[in-house]
Amino acid sequence: MSSTNRRSFLARSAVLAAVPTVAALADGTLAGQASAAPATLPDYAPIPPSALGPAVNSQGYYVGRVAKNLYWVTDGTYQAAFLTTREGVVLFDAPPSIGHNLQRAIDEIAADNGVSNRVSHIVYSHHHADHLGASSLFGRHVTRIGHAENKRLLARDNDPTRPLPDVTFENRYTLRVGGERINLAWHGTNHSPDNIYIHLPDHDTLMLVDVNLPGWVPFDSFNLNEDVPASMAAPAKAMTYPWKHYIGGHMGRLGTRQDMVVHQQYVADIVDNVRKALVAVDPTPYFAKYGNNAWAAVKEYQAAQVAYAAAPVIKKYTGVLAAADVYTASTTFIILESLRLNLGLGSQVHA
Incomplete structure (x- = not known):
């Protein structure tokens, strides 16, 4: 990933971290700031009921x-998971937006089932603060586990809310706790350099964060993926695992294998239409109009x-995937740039 794209990624993530919660906006907490909003906000397609999960308490x-x-x-926006064992609880990620509710959820299940509510391990899916920023709430006497690159990146970021992992691995690691088995694997970079596949074979479950958001199109600019080709390939790797339940890290419901198939087809449709756009859209009018203002010509x-590539995809997936009309265009741009820069599509050698 180029340094420019890296800076853009981090800047956008920082902005997201500062966005107030939907609940705060809804209950009028920030009503005094309402004047900063534009007079007219755009309308978007209704969210298909299939994209929504259970109501929060x-x-x-x-x-x-x-x-x-x-x-x-x-x-409703972020997800974490936990496994209860006879030796304590294994927590998978600790999103700050859920925060102290993680322990409340664990307490609720522990009380109902008569098991320990003590978190003994936290598995880090990847280093991003929006998925790990509540890790420090669980104190120092917790064993944290992540990829070797996860530790390097967290050491660089030096964020006290995300303590460094105590146990790291390069390719594969099996965590055994209280008679339970959790297989962790790194298959190369995708969404981030350290993003891992978390497989619980005895529970028919795969957790792979920020790759597929079941029921929804990817977040802005293809989930801000740091390696676009590898992120497009990640679902096929996920499908090689045996699993029934999928935890994607975002939005309000779990996923299925069919959700992964739909995600793969959505991305494939964008790729197909980008290939068509690279041939069909004539650059001449734009460069003729803007002359020596090359950036204006390239932008338009x-x-x-x-627009050419995204329009048929938006039409096809509206009512199928939530927010198809919101973020398909930004994802299309990122995939366009990846095909152009990584695969050389549309490039011409000057005669």
């Missing part, structure tokens, strides 16, 4: 069983390519 979270003693927690030319 009065404290702002939902906790439910995935399979047997594996549970998931969501605030690429906007035309994106």
Whole structure:
């Protein structure tokens, strides 16, 4: 990833971290800031009911069983999971937006089932603060586990809310706790350099964060993926695992294998339409119009390519994937740039 794209990624992430919660906006907490909003906000297509999960409780979270003693927690936008064992609880990620509700969810399940509520391990999916920023809430006497690159990146970021992992691995690691087995694997960079596949074979579950958001199109600019080709390939690697339940790290419901198939087809449709746009959209009018203002010409030319490629995808997936009309264009631009820069599509050698 180029340094420019890296800076853009971090800047956007920082902005997201500062965005107030939907609940705060909804209950009028920030009403005094409402004047900063534009007079007219755009309308978007309704969210298909299939994209929505269970309602959160009065404290702002939902906790439910995935399979047997594996549970998931969501605030409707972020997800974490935990496994209860006879030696303590293994927590998978600690999103700050869920925060203290993670322990409340664990306490709720522990009380219902008569098991320990003590978190003994935290598995880090990857280093990003929006998925790990509540890790420090669980104190120093917790064993944290992540990829070797995860430790390097967290040491660089020096964020006290994300303590460094105590145990790291390069390619594969099997965590055994209280008679339970959790297989961790790194198959190369995708969303981030350290993003891992978390497989619980005895629970028919795979957790792979920020790759597929079940029921929804990817977040802005293809989930801000740091390696676009590898991120496009990651779902196929995920499908080689045996699993029934999928935890994607975002939004309000779990996923299925069919959700992964739909995600793969959505991305494939964008790729197909970008290939068409690279041939069909003529650059001449844009460069003729803007003369020596090359950036204006490129901006409008690429906007035309994106519009050409995204329009049929938006039409096909509206009502199928939530927010198809919100973020498909930005994802299309990122995929356009990846095909152009990584695969050389549309490049011409000067005669």
